[in-house]
Amino acid sequence: MPRKVCVIGAGMTLFRRRMLETPKELAFEATRMALESAGIERKEVDTVVAGSAPDAFDGVHMKGEYLLDGSGGYARPYSRVFVGGATGVYTPIAAWWHVASGLSDVCLAVAEEKMSPLQPHPQYAFWSIFDHTIERPLGVTLLWIFALEMRRYMHAYNIKEEEIALVSVKNKANALDHPCAQLGAKITVEDVMKSEKMVWPVKRLDVSPTSDGAAAVVLASEEFAKRLTKDPVYVAGCGWNIDSTYWTNRDLSYPQYLENAARMAYKQAGIKNPRKEIDFAEVYDPFDYKELHHMEGLQFAKKGEAPKMTASGMTQRNGEFPINPSGGLLGVGNPIAAAGMMKVCEVYFQLTNQAGKRQVKKEVHTGLAQAWGDLMQYSSVLILRRN
Template identity: 60%
Template sequence: MKDVAVIGAGMTLFRRRLKETGKELSFLAAKMALEEAGIQKSDLDMVVMGSAPDAFDGIHMKGENLIDGAAAAGKPYVRVFNGGGTGVFAPIAGWWHVASGVADIVMVVCEEKMGSCYPHPQTAFRHIWDPIIDRPLNPNLIWLFAMEMNRYMTVYNIKKEDIARVAVKNKRNAVGHPCAQLADPNITIDDVLNSEVMAWPVQRLDVSPPSDGASALIYCSKDKVHQFTDDPIWVDGVGWGIDSTMWTNRDLCFPRYVATAAKMAYKMAGITNPPKDIDFAEPYDPFDYKELHHMEGLLLCKKGEAPILTREGVTQRDGDLPICPSGGLLGVGNPIAATMGQKVCEVYWQLAGKAGKRQIPGDPRVGVGQAWGDIMQMATVIVLRR
């Protein structure tokens, strides 16, 4: 396998609704990444597009619709998606294009436009439920997370206020992010605990917002990277894993498929002691409890221990193990696939020392990004190293 470096990244504003089309958003994110890398469309060998369910945009097989915006017209191009896992899976697919030796310079573009779906993207989410046994019960997608959160809280005896600390931390972290949708420097635990109950135990401020947005990332092979930078950031490991769709036949208290994906990535990266070897992480945080659940799945701590680390301040930007320094999905926004902007672009910017106000102190060298999706079953993990 060839070594693969990241040489540029970009992302758009994240908002509930953006005026630009999906193609235009892809163009804006890609243009920013091309500028940072100092290259043009003609330098790209291949392009990978990540975009999640077609039903949000309302354009079936939208990968084809987005080609032009992703700088892929006339080039080898593929769209990959696995629900919420796409934001890290698309960069994994981009990585294998270069690691295999098939291409030297590859751009990954991720796009999501959830604002197009009326009255609410939740209506499109109805179509992911099993049509035989779940859909006749008229479910709302929030139910899934409410049931998983309740199971996690009950099995490990976790207080809601310790989960609310994640929302507070991430919305405050997002204050330094120019693209952020829900940054809030003054939010408190009480604000979260007093927010509207949607599906208990999930409350309004436990949840990330639906968003429009796009992000982009550019890879270069080791053979050519000297042309672009003296200080490359390397992809050190990738992993992905999925469990059965029969989610009512598994215990939801621990995401074992995240551990499967993490072990694969850590083995490739030579990580033997994750809490020690990893300097910071961007686990997927569409809900505040998911950050904790995923820290445990990523083997960054023991089962049930993530809330304690959070309470003790370990996961703050200046703590021993910063978690979601970008502001995460809770603070920056959740345009499903485009969250590559927080989960991978941010890890790159942090390692390159380019994160500005969001920069983690102490010269971080190893960062992990992770995403999660489908029916609580899919995990994607990437390890970057300076």
């Protein structure tokens, strides 16, 4: 049986298009804040896991090594994990193994991304995720696969662009209350519809920005956590799963790999009815349609019905089932690995009543964070619970 594991602290930097800090300085700031929030020092940390996405943004190879000193990993068992966009939620899952296995009492999970160095635009680095022989010669951009997936999702369930745009409107408005947010805004469905066409059906306001930032959490054994608080936040379950890399052979209308990851986490957490037993969720939303897609994969809504749930207002911060009360990637920003970790931080802040203006109205005990990545095929799911 794995040991019970708790989250004892969380920290993050501002998310912005360009930051002055180097990646290790960003990692240091988020890590220091997480340790201070836990009320412990680095000397009490046994192991460290860092997460960061493709090296090409920074132009620095071996980013694990590069981030080491800023992540508190010096002279410790330290490693870097990388599963594309899903890294931010996978990093604390890897930290969970370290503590659940009994290997360490305290493990730091740190995620950092600095996308701004790459010129003329970070978008360019994504070119190299495609197959070099049969896809790159066609002139691919990252946006293609999302636009193709969004179109297939719309087709499968007869969903309109306007219904999808509601997600962007909600998340950007939620982000107005996040002190770290890059793109909090009051916008309308019409604004989204009229925004520049990038790769139709994806328009500018359907997409999250490119960002710099870092975020971190501290995980500890139950015994250690109980020395700090009577009422700790527990890791109730985690799951991860990946689909085939032959993405043009997949059913793009439904993320089966996410359902697999979610069922793995629900089994561990003893959750039978996720919609009833989970109070709120931070669902990965690099594009507005992805929030809907992921709500279905997570079994919060039936296939094709997440847009109705959104239109009903249920997923608003003060609704019956808040989704992305932080403001999500669409509003807070998308420094890839750090964006997933921001979601884990938000679940922790909400469960410990530290979310300030973003605190959801209803009492919350169980929250879920999810991220998604690689060639739109990987999902990581983490469930936190406070009694």
